Amino acid sequence: MQNFAGKIVESDAYKKIKKILFGMNEKDGLLLKILVYILLIGIGYVFLYPILRMVVESFKSLDDILNPLVNWIPTQLYLDNYSKANDVLNFFPTLLETLYVTVLPSIAQTAVAAVVGYGLARFTFPGKKIVFALALMTFIIPPQVTLIPKYIFFSDLNLLGSLNAFTLPAISGQGLNSAIFILIFYQFFRMVPKSLEEAAQLDGAGHFRIFFTIAIPMAVPAFIISFLFSFVWYWNETYLASLYFGNELTTLPLSLQQFVATYTQMFATGAEADVNKINEGIRMAGTLLSILPLLVVYFLTQKWFVEGVDRSGITGE
Known part of the structure; x- marks a missing residue:
């Protein structure tokens, strides 16, 4: 037992x-x-x-960078790196110009993608499948293939050197990766019950009123996702920006690409060239300043961003 x-x-x-x-x-x-x-x-x-x-x-001074014993904790918070990086980037004027280059095309692209996605999801017309396939092809075809013809086309229309090189394609549904956002809205509007629109039509509402009073409020997550991704993609776009804008407009990523050359021209000249020679601390300060606005935008919109991803079923890129 x-x-x-x-x-x-x-x-x-x-x-x-x-x-x-x-x-x-x-x-x-x-x-x-x-x-x-x-x-x-x-x-x-x-x-x-x-x-x-x-x-x-x-935050490391030159002595801390050269000292092998100083690894993660600097001996002091050396702010001179940020002061020089701010001068090289011309931070606040460049930030305003970057927002100008980024926000307007993002808003235009999101609005147009919503209209196109709603039209493809809710209306039947001849050639609908062809239009949808052509929209997807604009994303499938590598942008390098159409770069030269597009540049010549923009040059003939006198769009180079201005924001129109970004906004007009966005308004016409040909912005950066617009096909993805059209597909997002297309799938989202297909999930909206048609009974809501039919009830609104019985009350005398037209297609525009249905779109603005029913479709848009229900598609807020899709709008959030589309705008934030457009914002990030336009912000990080450097090749097209440098090609289309030339010296007329600049952005923080473009200024970061020329950071070393600009710093050398501003500081590393004259008798104190060796002392003012650029180091990793200044490089890191400039890089951090260039990505700081994106980090702030993410932390401010994190709640809506995660909710939008969850509700729309978008995994991101």
């Missing part, structure tokens, strides 16, 4: 340990949680390490 009771106690203890380690009844066990946390910490480290290293290096 004692041996039998001991086996029962041992069996109960084994079940408790098994339940804790492996889980039961759709509850995750301790081993699975540990594995998940290890993966999350590893992935987070890969993404956060460059940013943390950038922040640390940007």
